[in-house]
Amino acid sequence: MDMFDEKGIKPMLISERVDPYDDVDSIFELKFDGIRCIAYIDDQSTDLRNKRNMMLLPRFPELELLHEGCKQKCILDGELIVLVNGKPDFYEVQRRTVLTDPFKIELAYKKHPAGFVAYDILYYKDKPVTDLPLMERKKLLDEVISESDILSKSRYIETDGIAMYKFAEDFNLEGVVGKKKSSLYWFGKKSKEWKKIKVLKEEDFICIGYMFNKNSMTTLILAKYDDKNKLIITNHVSLGVSIAKLKQHGMKISDCPIDSLTGYADATWIEPMVCTIEYMPSEKEGIRQPTFKSVRVDKLPEKCRLHNTH
Numbered sequence: 593m594d595m596f597d598e599k600g601i602k603p604m605l606i607s608e609r610v611d612p613y614d615d616v617d618s619i620f621e622l623k624f625d626g627i628r629c630i631a632y633i634d635d636q637s638t639d640l641r642n643k644r645n646m647m648l649l650p651r652f653p654e655l656e657l658l659h660e661g662c663k664q665k666c667i668l669d670g671e672l673i674v675l676v677n678g679k680p681d682f683y684e685v686q687r688r689t690v691l692t693d694p695f696k697i698e699l700a701y702k703k704h705p706a707g708f709v710a711y712d713i714l715y716y717k718d719k720p721v722t723d724l725p726l727m728e729r730k731k732l733l734d735e736v737i738s739e740s741d742i743l744s745k746s747r748y749i750e751t752d753g754i755a756m757y758k759f760a761e762d763f764n765l766e767g768v769v770g771k772k773k774s775s776l777y778w779f780g781k782k783s784k785e786w787k788k789i790k791v792l793k794e795e796d797f798i799c800i801g802y803m804f805n806k807n808s809m810t811t812l813i814l815a816k817y818d819d820k821n822k823l824i825i826t827n828h829v830s831l832g833v834s835i836a837k838l839k840q841h842g843m844k845i846s847d848c849p850i851d852s853l854t855g856y857a858d859a860t861w862i863e864p865m866v867c868t869i870e871y872m873p874s875e876k877e878g879i880r881q882p883t884f885k886s887v888r889v890d891k892l893p894e895k896c897r898l899h900n901t902h
Contacts, residue, residue, distance in 0.1 A: 596667060596715055600645050601630050602780035603669050606769065606788045612757035613789075615770065619726070619748040620756040623767040623788065624709055625680040626673035627689070631658055631708060634665045640672070640708070648672065651688050654701045654742060658708055661743040664736050667715035669777075670746070674706045679765070683876055710737060711746035714777060722777035729777070753789065760791050764873060767791045792870050794885065797826065798893045800849050801861040802835065810835055812884060813859060814869065815850075817897045823850050824898065829869055832884040838865065841887040864893040 595601065629648060632639040638658040640648040649656050652672065662668075674684040684704055691697050713733045714722050721729055730748075737745050749756055756768045767790035775785035797814035800823065805811055814827040835843070846863045848856070866888040871879035 594718075595720060596632060596634075596665070596718075599632060599639070599641065601641075601667065601714065603628055603630060603643060604777050604779065604786070605782045606786045607782035607784045609788045609790055610770075611789070612754045612768070613770065613787075614751055614753050616751045617774070618753065618770045618772050619730075619750050620753040621711055621746045621748045621769050621771070622756070622760060622765055623769050623790070624671040624673050624746075625682040625766040626671040626685050626709075629670065629672050629708075630714075631668040631670065631710070633659045633662045633668065635659065642672075648689075651691055651697060652701065652706045653697065654705045655708055658743050661738045661740045662736050663738065664717055665715075666713055666736050668708075668710040668733075669712040669714055670708055670710040672706055672708055674704050676704055679763070682766075705742070707742050707744065709744050709746050712777065722779070724776070725773065726771055726775045726777075727773045757789050757791070764875075765791065766872065790872065793873050793879075794868055794870050795879070796866055796888060796891060796896050797869055798823070798896045799838070799862065799865045799867045800825075801856070801859045802833075802838075803856070803859050805830065809833070812867070813856070814867070815864075817894060819898070821894075823864075825850065825853075826898070827869075827879060827882060829882040829884050831882065834884075838862070838887065841865065841889060866891045866893055866896060 627642055629640055629642045638656055640655055642648055673680040676684055688700055691700060710733060713729050713736060716732050721732060733745055753768060753770050760768050770787045772785040798816060799812050800815050801813040803811045809830045810833045811828050811830045812833055813825060814829060815823045815825045818824050844863045846861050848861045868885045868888055869882045870885045871882040874880040
């Protein structure tokens with residue numbers, strides 16, 4: 593069956609996260625904080641699906657006319673985004689994906705309409721084009737798309753990945769993706785020819801305990817001192833956590849350091865240890881997708897205070 597009719601495409605993935613870099617053989621695009629999705633476009637209709645093949649138009653009906661901006665039947669790979677105050681807002685996109693009430697959906701898209709940013713083309717004039725190098729696919733993308741309020745092409749620069757990263761950092765964007773100009777497109781595969789450069793921050797917290805989740809992951813309980821020298825639980829972190837690492841740095845079981853604490857009956861408390869956490873900055877949550885990075889034996893817990901990230 594033709595891939596356009598069959599649907600169910602799994603997009604190509606990025607294999608690794610790296611530090612900012614320059615490369616004359618690569619292009620660099622902004623990483624948009626939205627939902628990766630595939631758009632199936634013909635001259636009369638649009639079908640938009642996420643990585644799990646869920647149809648998205650019922651929740652984002654303002655995008656049902658994407659096909660009016662495309663000059664040929666095609667399949668596009670891109671990002672569904674919602675702009676709030678001029679920047680992609682992942683939380684608004686995420687909120688929209690769980691709405692089912694048509695009235696609430698209409699209110700949401702009238703306040704913050706969604707858009708689709710295309711950065712690749714997988715199918716053109718009734719045939720796949722995934723065996724073409726990236727830069728040839730970019731040329732086809734330019735031929736196909738007429739930009740509008742709901743449809744745009746991802747801009748890129750060549751060679752200067754570090755400069756693109758600094759731009760993303762300055763404007764609090766999610767990050768950058770570096771792609772080899774010669775890269776082909778492999779459905780559902782993690783490619784080393786595409787690299788993710790995320791805008792991340794580091795901050796020190798006090799680890800005061802840990803819990804085991806239902807999925808067997810270990811979650812650290814993080815805290816800081818307030819201006820009255822009281823410990824306040826601020827966050828939790830599960831990614832990158834290893835009890836073995838904590839034990840290597842002298843972790844010792846202790847009593848709960850906070851009085852009148854509820855909701856932590858299954859926690860194991862330890863003597864406070866300073867840990868460095870890596871995360872994506874978030875205006876709404878403060879930190880997003882936190883990852884445990886290391887233990888700091890050179891810093892006293894009393895130095896970790898609210899409103900102090902140094």
